[in-house]
Amino acid sequence: MKVAKFGGSSLASSGQVKKVVDIIKADPERRFVVVSAPGKRHSDDIKVTDLLISLYEQLVAEKDPHRLIDAIYHRYEEIGTAFQVDRALLEKIHQAIQGLTSLPIKDNPHLYDTILASGENNNAKLIAGILKAQGLSARYISPQELGILVTDEPQNARILNQAYPKIRKWRKNPEILVIPGFFGITEEGNICTFSRGGSDITGAIVAAGVNADLYENFTDVDGIYSAHPGIIHEPELVEELSYREMRELAYAGFSVFHDEALIPSFKAKIPVVIKNTNNPNHPGTRIVHEKQKNDKPVVGIACDRGFTMIYISKYLMNREVGFTLRVLQILKDFNINYEHMPSGIDDISIIIRSNQLTEEKEEELLRKIAYEIDPDELRIKHGLAMVVVVGEGMRERVGITAESAAALARKKINLAMINQGSSEVSIMFSIPEKDEKAAIRTLYYTFFD
Template sequence: MIKVVKFGGSSLASAEQFKKVGDIIRKDETRRYVIPSAPGKRTPKDTKVTDMLYHCYGQAILANDDDDCEEYQRSFEDLIEKIKERYQEIIEGLSLELSLDEDFKVIKENFSKKIGRDYAASRGEYLNGKIMAAYLGIEFIDAAEIIFFDEEGNFDDKKTDEAVAKRLENLERAVIPGFYGSGPDGKIRTFSRGGSDITGSIVAKAVHADMYENWTDVSGFLIADPRIIPNPKAIDVITYRELRELSYMGATVLHEDAIFPVRKEGIPINIRNTNSPEDKGTLIVEDTCRKPRFIITGIAGKKDFASITVEKAMMNGQIGFCKKVLEVFEDNGISIEHMPSGIDTMTIFVHQDEFEEKEQKVIAGIHRAVEPDFLELESDLALIAVVGRGMRATRGTSGRLFSALAHANVNVKMIDQGSSELNIIIGVRNHDFQPAIKAIYDIFVNTMI
C-alpha cells in the first residue's frame, strides 16, 4: 500500500509541530511520500513564512531600484535574518545537524537579482522540505526537477506525470516540497496559494497511491461554517461532486484544483488533523454506497451578490435569447455565478462588487441585445447551497427546507435545484444569510440526532 501525505503550514509551524508530523509518518510505514508546506502561524498574531518572503522580496526590489536608500537594504537584510531564525528555531528544536547557511546565501543573491516573486514564495516550502527530509532521514527531491509548467505558466500534467513516476519508481520514500515547479526556461513557477495540496495530488496520481492523506489543523470537513453554527458535526464521507458544490460556494479546507488529478485515478483523499491524529477525518471518494449520517452532506454560501432579472414574453421561443444576454456580461468582463430561469424570465446572479461599476453599460447592452419587456436589479443578496447525495432518496426535502426558512422568518428570493438532485441553491437577503443557515442546519441535522 502506498500513501502520499501532505502537511499544511499550521502542521509545520514549529519544532513541536514537526515532532507530531514525524510521529504520524513513522506510525504507518505506508506513508511513503511526504509533501510539506511552508511554516504557518505559530500563534494567531504570528506571520506565515510565505508572507514574510513576499515582504522580504519586495524590500529587495526597492533596495535594488534605489541604490542610495539604505533603509530598504537594512529592511531586506533584517527580514532575511528573521526568516532564517524561524527555520533555525525548528532545526534546533529537532536537534538536527543541518545548516541552511548556503541556501540563504543563494536566496539572498537571487532576491537581489530580482529573480521573481514565484521564486521568493517557493523558498518556504523548499527549506521546510530540506528540514523534513533531514528529520525523517529520507531523500529530498526539489519539486523544480519533477513538477513542470508550460511557457504560458499552465501546469504541464503529462510531462510532470512522467517525470514524477520515473523519479520515484525505485525510491521507497521521499520528501517533495509543495506549491512550486519550474517552467521550460528553468525558472520557478508556483501554483496559487494553497497549492501544496495540488502537489500532493499530482504525486499521488503519478505513483498510483492507494490514499492521499491531507493533514491540516481541522478534523475534516464540517457540515456548516463553525463561525455560524457552534460545533457543527463533521462529514464522515463526501463524494467529489458534493465537495465541488460546497467548495464552489466557499467551503475551503482543500484547494479545489487538488481534486482533479486523484479523481481521474479513483484515489480517495483523507482530510486529517495533525493535532488529533486519532480522528478519522473526512474521506473524499468518487462515489460510495455508504448511507450519509444525515439527509444533507453540507451547507455553504456566499454573500454580496446582485441579480439582474430579464423578462420578455415568449422568450422561450426566441432562439439565442439567453446567449445574447450572456454575451453582454462577457463583453463587460463580468463572470456569472448562477442563472435560474423561467418561461418568460431569466435571472443572472453576479458578484456585486464586479457589477456595480458597469451596471449601466450592462443594462444598456441588454436593452440593445434583446429589447426586454421588463428589467429589474436587486442587490445585497446571498446564495446558499444545500448539498447531499441523501436528498435524492428522501421525499419532501424541499418542503422541509421551505418550512424551516418560513419558521425562521427568512424570505426566499430564489430557489433552484439541479437535475442531479444533489444540491439546492437558495437566494436570500444578506441579513438573512446566517438565520437561513441556522434554520437549515437545525431542521436537517439537529432534529435528526
C-alpha cells in the first residue's frame, strides 16, 4: 500500500489534476493521497499559499479582503468545474475561504497557520470530490480525524509520538483517503503548520503511520540529478539513493526535499520515490534505507556557497584540555552553528555559514576568541564554497579521494579544507566560491561520463 503526495505544481490546474487523477486510478495501492495547495500554473502565477499570506496581511491591516477571496476561490472553482464536481462542494469551499475573514485577529497565535492551512485543506476536499466524481471510492479526511497530532508551535509544529498509533488505525480503511498536507492539530484542537516544505512532512508522517510499502512523492522533475543541470549539461539521473546520500546532497544545495521532511519515513525505514507527475512512467529516483547495489562509487556531486572559515592556531593547543569546548562555547554564546571543524596538531578551522555573521558580529566574535583563547594566529576567510562528492560505494573503493583531489589539482583549484570522516559516504572539499562551477565540472567528468 502506498502513500502518494502531490506537490503544488502537480495540482495547479485542471490539466495537472487530470494527470493526478490518472496516476491514482492507475494503481489501487495508492490509498493515501496527500495534497498541497494549488501552485503556480506558469512562472508569473501566484501560488494559493502566497495569496493566503496576502489575505492574512490584509486582514491584520483591516483592509477589504474580498478581491483576494475571489482570487483564491477562483483557483478551486476552475479546477472543480472542469471535473464537474458537486456545486455544493465548491460552495462549501467558498464559504470556508470567506469564513477566514471572521477569525479573531487579536491574541490569536494560530491565525496565520489557520489561514495558510486552508489552502491545503480546501484542496484536499476538492480533490476528494473530483476522485469521487471520477467514480473512485474516495473521501476527504481531516488531520484531526486521521490523528496528525502536533505540538502547539505555530509555523513550526512537530509531530507527537502518540499520533502514529492513531494514524495506524486507518491502515485497513477501504477508501482512498485524501489528506491535506502542511499542518496538524494540537491537543487543544488548534491548527499548527509544519515549517517550510510541510506537505512532504505530512506524506512522510502518514507513510510511517500506516506503515506504507512506499511513499511516492510526485513533483515536477523526473528525479534527482547527479549534478546541477544548470552547471552540467544533461547530468545523469540517480536511480537509487540511500537516505544518507540524499541528505548529504540536500545539504549542499540539492533542494528536492526540505531537510527534515523525510525523518518520519527514514525512521520507519519506508522507501521514498520521487516521481514526475508529468512523466509518471519514468521510474524516478528511489530513496531507500539500505541500497541493494553500489555499482557506482559516486552518486552525486553537489556544491553550496556562502561559507566562512575561522582559523585558529596556537602552539601546543592540542595539550590544552577542553580547548575545543571553549571555542564551541564561544560560538554557542554568539548563537552560531558550525558546520565543520577540521583540525591539525595545533590548529583548528571552524567552518560556518556566512549568513550567521554580520560585520559587527564577526568583529565581536574574533575579539572574543582572541581574548579567551589567546591564539598565535587568528584568521578569517570569506567566500568559500563546499563541494561534496557523495556515494555509499566509496566505502568499498580506495582512491576516490585521490581521484577527486587530482581532478581539482588539474584545474589549479586550491583546497582550503578536505574533510573525510569515517563514514565515507561523502568527501567534502572547501574551495573558493569563484571556482565552484569548474570544480563541479571536473569532478563530474571524473566520475560520470
